[in-house]
Amino acid sequence: MSTFEEIRPTASTALDAKGPKKPRNMGQVIRWWILFIGGILMIMPIVYMISTSLKWPHEVYNVNLIPDEPTIENYTFVLEDGRFYGWFINSLIIAVLTTISNLFFDSLVGYTLCKFKFPGRTLVFIAILSTLMIPTEMLVIPWYLMSQSLGWLDTYWGIMFPGMMTAFGVFLMKQFFESVPDDFIEAARIDGLNEFQIWWTVAMPLVRPALAALAIFVFLGNWTAFLWPLIVTNSVEMYTLPVGLSGFGDEADVQWELIMTGAAISTIPTLIVFLVFQRFIIRGVVMAGLKG
Template sequence: MKTRKILPYLLLIIGAVVMLFPFIWMVSTSLKAPVDIFNLNIIPENPTLENYIQVIEESMFIRWFINSIIIALITTLSVVFFDTLVGYIIAKFSFIGRNILFILILSTLMVPTEMLIIPWYMMSSELGWTDTYWGILFPGLMTGFGVFLMKQFMEQIPEDLLNAARIDGMNEFAIFFKIAIPQVWPAISALAIFSFLSNWNAFLWPLIVIESSSLRTLPVGLSYFSSGEAESQWHLIMTGATISVIPLILVFILLQRHIIKGITLTGMK
């Protein structure tokens, strides 16, 4: 019995170590001097913060960081609002072509992002969106996955609850904001995390649509540390990556309890 109890914890500890090791190595490398980068010591012999000072002072890292924050926040808010609204409409309203519309939205999930790059770029060029914030933003303002996720959760809201609100005189937007949204907070939290992560880590599209160095996002800016601008200085790459992880950790810490609550409630239902 003791072995059966210990074994799952042992496997979880091993899995956690394997998953955390790249992160630990990244942080360790960011604290090493350039001459010590390829040493196999996990704990730096002579830890230094010089790499962080160099990244911040000798590049546009702060500007890239702010650009990524702006883009990730705007797209996340847009995805949460519009995907939740569309999911609510499809789940709770009957209209001609509802199922066809939902199938068309789902079909967008089958199209690889790489196939959309050329149409996006042609549209951006024609409308003058290249090398602008809007050019980076517009492909991620709504997602088919978000609509699907929110529709599935919206269907669980009892119709009697919504009808009772209508009888009390509430309009549809008030019902949406005051009745529907509080019922699906766990799903909204999960959608917000997924959206923030994908837009924070987006690389290919910002790399193509942006030309000015001042408009680069953080992943695009970090890629130039491994090009001719920084001659593949791995200590700077690891330092920038370490800083870039901080917002992701904060977002997860703030929203994880809602996801856990949602999983618990779903299991009870």
């Protein structure tokens, strides 16, 4: 009994040292609940997509998220369809090449607009940004006529050329190049480097977060593009994944279970890329906003 009485004051003293728990701020609780509900709403389409991909055709319109009789037959059918691999390769080639093109040209233009002083520099930058206000639907006809005149219809070049350089990429890279000290540029010129070498060896390594963020944005955008590839391609062999998957059905019978299965498979590369590089995306967006 004496031992308990000796320990008890010590325990109470420790609790008193920590102090009483602070009540949670009601505003913080509300914010957390809003974020939680928003997160649930964001992932519901993905959950529904996976659920539908595991259903038999007669269960597709069943609102239950858990299929009554789950099946992987849809995955087997899609993966055994040789066209799917062709569409996957087409999307991969287009997304990768377009991303490389954007990294090169957007960073080069952004560096030029940031580090070179010449008459009309601001006007050129405003003109580039103004293209962001033009809806894509207004550009498809000029793009199509250009592709037709150059013989690019139903080719990789025809699909890629509208997105090989973007105004958003130029803006993002210009904002990041402003963080590169001019003293580094001048020191490199004194050392005898030409302007291209300065851009490549001095400036580019200092804006790697922006390059990573731009690469993710461009890759995801071209991986999921639908409207322009649908217009410019004629043969099934040149379809990208979004266009090809839309072919799993017609006006009379849309095979939603197969479309959802193909969509679920096609999201795997994008999820991997996002999970690996998400820190670069967040840092790129935040820093671009701060510099703007």
